[in-house]
Amino acid sequence: MSWSDRRYDTGGSSLGASDRPLGTWWLIGITVGLQVLIWVGGGGVAGETTRRIYDALALSEAHPYQIWRNITYAFLHGGVSHIFWNMLLLYFTGAIVEPVFGSKRFVLLYLAFAFVGGLGFTFEHLIWPSPLGDALGVGASGAVMGVIVLLGSRFPMQRMLFMFVLPMRCWVFAAVLVGLDLLALSAYRGGDQVAHSVHLMGAFAGFFAGFLWPRLAVRWEAIADERQRKAQRRERERRREDAAEMDRILQKVHENGMDCLSAEERAFLLDQSERLKDNRRV
Structure with missing residues (x-):
């Protein structure tokens, strides 16, 4: 008005x-x-x-x-x-x-x-x-x-x-x-x-x-908006890195099977699976 x-x-x-x-x-x-x-x-x-x-x-x-x-x-x-x-x-x-x-x-x-x-x-x-x-x-x-x-x-x-x-x-x-x-x-x-x-x-x-x-x-x-934008950029970068790592691990499984995965790679797959479930619930 x-x-x-x-x-x-x-x-x-x-x-x-x-x-x-x-x-x-x-x-x-x-x-x-x-x-x-x-x-x-x-x-x-x-x-x-x-x-x-x-x-x-x-x-x-x-x-x-x-x-x-x-x-x-x-x-x-x-x-x-x-x-x-x-x-x-x-x-x-x-x-x-x-x-x-x-x-x-x-x-x-x-x-x-x-x-x-x-x-x-x-x-x-x-x-x-x-x-x-x-x-x-x-x-x-x-x-x-x-x-x-x-x-x-x-x-x-x-x-x-x-x-x-x-x-x-x-x-x-x-x-x-x-x-x-x-x-x-x-x-x-x-x-x-x-x-x-x-x-x-x-x-x-x-x-x-x-x-x-x-x-x-x-x-x-x-300042708060800038912090939020930086956090969003970091989140997008993390997701890109996670996607690249997921592609690498899946390619490794395709070529050599699940037994070839390290403990860290298995933990990464489990973490990504839990995140996917949480996103579906939301």
Whole structure:
């Protein structure tokens, strides 16, 4: 199916959103729903119960080996504007990417981007520890950045309508966001309370999935095909050699009888007989 056959193509050169990005909607619904439940039941954004939930589920400088946090942190946010912008970006980009990969694979990629992004938090605080050593990290930004860069690296020259208004090529959109994170990370080194390292690690995961992995897969497939061709050539050569040896032995039997065969020649005939039986069974 060509680009123009799909709903996310508008005018042949621009990408628009599919009308059934179910995985994207589920991710947004679960993230927003859980966040509302936590804030309502936990006494608000800064409530005591909310803080305890975040202490248990957010990325934690003090608990870098509690690996489940690398997923759960992506469903927590630090405020209304934080979750609003993350989910809005997820909607605009996820609704484009998801039809290409399928809902199940898209959700798995999203969670993988979140996980890799969480590693960035750990690495950052190994390099630049916080004063008290108890920093927490929350937000879907790492996973969303992975989706954005996946879109930009897989379909770099396609145009998207950001916010339904601003047309831009996908690679430009991804490159601008990654560039801003690189500048902020080098300038603030975590001092601006934004986990730029999480964004960048998520972006790297998206680049790997969208650009590096397809090329590696093609290369590995080519290597596997070449190995298969070599194996087939070796098999054809073996069969030719076996056929020549069979002709020689049969000629020897014709001239001198079975008693003249050596033990190796008898074993060869037995082996060929067994192979012939196996081929007939197949």
